[in-house]
Amino acid sequence: MVMADPEAVVNGSKDDMGVENYSLRIFHSTLNLLAHILIGIVVGICVLFAFRNGLPLNMTNMHIVLCVIGYQLLMSEAILALCPHNSWSSGLKLVDKKRTHTILQILGSTLAIVGSILKMLDKSTNFNTLHGQFGLVAMVFTTVSLVNGLTSLYAYELRNYIPGNFSKIPHIIFGVVAYVTSLICLCYGLDKGFFKNWTAAPNSSGEPQHHGFAYAIMGMAAAFTFIIIVNPMITAFNKTRRVFNLSQGRKVKMVMADPEAVVNGSKDDMGVENYSLRIFHSTLNLLAHILIGIVVGICVLFAFRNGLPLNMTNMHIVLCVIGYQLLMSEAILALCPHNSWSSGLKLVDKKRTHTILQILGSTLAIVGSILKMLDKSTNFNTLHGQFGLVAMVFTTVSLVNGLTSLYAYELRNYIPGNFSKIPHIIFGVVAYVTSLICLCYGLDKGFFKNWTAAPNSSGEPQHHGFAYAIMGMAAAFTFIIIVNPMITAFNKTRRVFK
Known part of the structure; x- marks a missing residue:
């Protein structure tokens, strides 16, 4: 097993970086x-x-x-x-x-x-x-x-x-x-x-x-x-x-x-990597980014519906949605070989981008969760709160564990890279998926469903289909995003056992 040099360019050679300005x-x-x-x-x-x-x-x-x-x-x-x-x-x-x-x-x-x-x-x-x-x-x-x-x-x-x-x-x-x-x-x-x-x-x-x-x-x-x-x-x-x-x-x-x-790459490259599969990956990646924008935009609009200053609930929504569904999503995608915006980066820059986005996203999400906990007299008495607690705990653990994973290449002579990377991936995926479940339970609350719902003849909200559509979109881009880290964790685990 040979660990990748973090200065290596993932898609393309260093000569390519000289032709096209890397910055x-x-x-x-x-x-x-x-x-x-x-x-x-x-x-x-x-x-x-x-x-x-x-x-x-x-x-x-x-x-x-x-x-x-x-x-x-x-x-x-x-x-x-x-x-x-x-x-x-x-x-x-x-x-x-x-x-x-x-x-x-x-x-x-x-x-x-x-x-x-x-x-x-x-x-x-x-x-x-x-x-x-x-x-x-x-x-x-x-x-x-x-x-x-x-x-x-x-x-x-x-x-x-x-x-x-x-x-x-x-x-x-x-x-x-x-x-x-x-x-x-x-x-x-x-x-x-x-x-x-x-x-x-x-x-x-x-x-x-x-x-x-x-x-x-x-x-x-x-x-x-x-x-x-x-x-x-x-x-x-x-x-x-x-x-x-x-x-x-x-x-x-x-x-x-x-x-x-x-356009980018040779015909020989097309023979190595299945061209249809590349198109499929690109389509899913584009879909994920657009769905992220839709879900985050609507949630932030909902949080600002009563203007400024935001109360603790709306502050909680803004911080957690931007932290988990925007920044953490892009942090995970940064390391995906099929991700559009990061596929041409050197591995070291992929890792730096992942680390920065992960720290920012985790910090916002943890702060948003703590603010809501302090605002309530009774916590974790709903499924939304319980899954939020699980997401926050695993986010914190993944963040701490990420330090050894970040320097896995430098520490390769002392700690096998997979011993730090596999737990980091698993903790991160658990945190990310439980944040989705927490979000869905939040979107299922009456005040959000009524905000998106159509009024009936008596003026009462009905037809909560749009709220469920938002949940479906969030679930869709979450599934797209976690596929690659799960495959990576599986392959690394298999190599360890071999």
């Missing part, structure tokens, strides 16, 4: 991770708002669901699919990147256009607000970009008849205009009274006030939109510059990429 790669990965989590938060909260009155959805709520999923979810991922720094698509062949982009773009555009038309048919007067006017611009440019995308899709095949840039540059520009105007339209929608009042804290007379959370959602949407459009804008600029260089008679070597080529 810049980390920066790109961080921004990409942030974009996916923000997409989950914004989309999750908007869909929750649309379902606040239950089913069937009226035209306004149907409009919200279709347009937000179309523009802010599917179209975002469609644009990211072609980005060389995007985590889940960076290892795909160019032809598969293009296919993925096309499928997501068609689905997103169709949903957004249908959602816009439904709202237009529902109103007697249209385009009399800035929300409606920017929505019309977004719909028009989305349609044009979709049609223009056909020539761009087959640019490689048509390269002998139509210069690729003549179809690709307009497609990029139309798409960016559609995407940015959809953000502006969304922000004007979030600025409407019914959404701001839904997210606002009531004052002493019961009237909504402090619309900060609505503005925070707008800021998050603007943030991931900016992150996403940077690459297509740079691409359009570079392609335009090459066109002008050619028109001025300058010799520019232009070679269109073979769509069957692998």
